[in-house]
Amino acid sequence: YKDESFLLPSSDVLKHETPETLDQLGVKWKRGIFYKTVISDLSDLRNVYYDVLVFFSPSGIESLLKNFPDFEQKETRIAVFGNSTIDAATEAGLRIDIKAPTPETPSMTMALQKYINSVNKK
Structure with a gap:
């Protein structure tokens, strides 16, 4: 699928290895932040x-x-x-x-x- 483009759904927190690996592999991709990590009041x-x-x-x-x-x-x-x-x-x-x-x-x-x-x- 080297001619395809991919959407990477993620939170606002993402390991740096993920985009680095996609870039190293030459994958055409775009990140979509679908949810945000928040600290709840406990x-x-x-x-x-x-x-x-x-x-x-x-x-x-x-x-x-x-x-x-x-x-x-x-x-x-x-x-x-x-x-x-x-x-x-x-x-x-x-x-x-x-x-x-x-x-x-x-x-x-x-x-x-x-x-x-x-x-x-x-």
Whole structure:
């Protein structure tokens, strides 16, 4: 399809590798921003505590820190999906307890199940 033009629907946040790869391959493409990533106000959850917080993007980590700048992880487990989310959590000083994808846990569901099974054996 080298004579075709392509539309890349995306959010306002896009990994720089995607357009670079398309350009390197010589693909004719145009980006369409179809939705915007925003940080929701979660301040009403200030006194709610969770066993596990699961993040699928760096913006989730950013939202946590913006909504709860004094967040203390304590016993809360942090689950992250993807390398960029792992990097954001690490940079934020969070202890990562659950990671996905991995060869043995390609989905977050599988990673959570593996973690729960291992903790319950103890």
